Amino acid sequence: MIELEVDLGERNYPIYIGEGLLSDSSLYEPYIAGRKVMIVTNETVGPLYEQQVRHALASYEVDTVVLPDGEQYKNWETLNLIFDGLLEKAHSRKTTIVALGGGVVGDMAGFAAASYQRGIDFIQVPTTLLSQVDSSVGGKTAINHPLGKNMIGAFYQPKAVIIDTLTLQTLPPQEVSAGIAEIIKYGLIRESDFFIWLEKNIQGIKGLDSDVLTYAIKTSCACKAEIVEADEKEGGLRAILNLGHTFGHAIETHKGYGSWLHGEAVASGMLMAAELSHLEGWLSVEDVDRIRAILVDSDLPVLGPEGMLINDYHRLMSVDKKVMDGTLRLVLMKGIGDAVVTSSFSSENLNTVLSK
């Protein structure tokens, strides 16, 4: 088992990575303060893994809320199912929520934990590659609004993140690819050596090779932890984690949540960012080609949705959380492994990229 630490002072927490951790009581117990636990999962993950988690939590009173599966349910109605469950079973401020599932479950269970009785403890148990390498670490929780993704939420850190890599064995290939998109992101924004390693090991990740996977997850979590430690509430640096996300969120919102997987939308958004960085003279054509190649190798899209117009992008990107007093800011690359948040790009170049 690998243990990392997210060092946030009084909000410190560990990330455990390994095989079979789901059913290890000793990983949960130090982080549960009361007698009661609420497992929040979904209709896909629950049948596969809920019993293992319940087994690990045998010494607590455990209730479960099962949510529908999919980004299109990451909204208030579904969030309310968690509040209903907590109140119907009279869960108090001492209750701990265990988020068992992918990014949608983690984001919603985390926001429910942030808001229920103004804040209760929660533990992230991510079961998809995307949530294991990205969304379960760092305390961003949210639901979507019809006009914008992740617009309503909180910065709220978990007490622990328990990553059982065996859960990836049941993950559909399309979801593995979506997770790879966020792994590639770390290489692009900050870790050029890791990017080179990824260029050689994409097949190993796709094939769920245990050692390769574990190294990719560990490196991703460590990179994310470092950035979050430096800038927990996204005052500056943390925004680079949003490479490809301004384009990607626009795509997800435009297509209707759940139509494109988040990782897929981010993949084509990252290539847009690369192409714009090239047009601005910052990234060589060879590097753009390398980025396109690794995304294609990962079975990820490198173009936006057909029929999505420049105006669709502009309208949806105008509410991006990085906008400051009306000015759009994007994460672009000065090189592979060197991302910057900037508003200094020409709108002509942006439109060229968006019209591809």
Next chain:
Amino acid sequence: MIELEVDLGERNYPIYIGEGLLSDSSLYEPYIAGRKVMIVTNETVGPLYEQQVRHALASYEVDTVVLPDGEQYKNWETLNLIFDGLLEKAHSRKTTIVALGGGVVGDMAGFAAASYQRGIDFIQVPTTLLSQVDSSVGGKTAINHPLGKNMIGAFYQPKAVIIDTLTLQTLPPQEVSAGIAEIIKYGLIRESDFFIWLEKNIQGIKGLDSDVLTYAIKTSCACKAEIVEADEKEGGLRAILNLGHTFGHAIETHKGYGSWLHGEAVASGMLMAAELSHLEGWLSVEDVDRIRAILVDSDLPVLGPEGMLINDYHRLMSVDKKVMDGTLRLVLMKGIGDAVVTSSFSSENLNTVLSK
């Protein structure tokens, strides 16, 4: 103008109290970081005071969201009107919300500020006596759930609280009384001298005498600030601010939000707490009589709703935020000005009080 400070380190903020502050630009400007402001008000308060606030904010781009008026609207649907307004007008993370209204507006605008894009700035401009002496200070924000009051929310501090006592001149007498309930609360939990002063000055408050009102508001805010400074997130001491609230919230939920005013429910809840404290041998019958008398003088109820049964109370109180691992805790009094949070009372005595 009186200025108090809520000392919470990096979350420090001032409370300004005086006549005509609503239209004083210089009180807002230091607390607005961007170019845009969203005023959140309701259909009753907006027509009376929105123009004054807009006048003070003439150098910003100002939008307004007008909510329906009443506790029955303190729910997700109404909260969403704020998010809709912010997103339709493309408000960014740099926007400041100005909460113009009573406790319901402040609680919802504050929770919207806590959650919009994971947190934006807000300023409290309370226009009712209850919100001026209590809910606008201390950073408790929330909406109601059908199964419990204030169950979904955040601890999220405003950047400033601007209390214009002239707004009380348009307040209906019933709402003045509701505010007095929370003022009396400070005397009961911690300020015995203030309680004695209140016994002599209730008529002055009811009559909206400027000096008397200002002293009552200042003393209330100072007491609240002191308690919040000592225990921002209600780990212990802060819970004494909930004197009468466990009973009161049960009454409000049972009757349907908006049927009893919050201050009215708290008033009868405080007398229940006094009576239980007496049955436990902590409070003399004379003190219970003084408490009853000042509530009656304030035109506040001293009994729960007719037809509300012991079981109704128990069911609704079981989700109170002070419950710990299944055990109900109440704020009781060892004397006037000396409140404690305790679970050591007999259920027989509790039932005696509830069955009155």
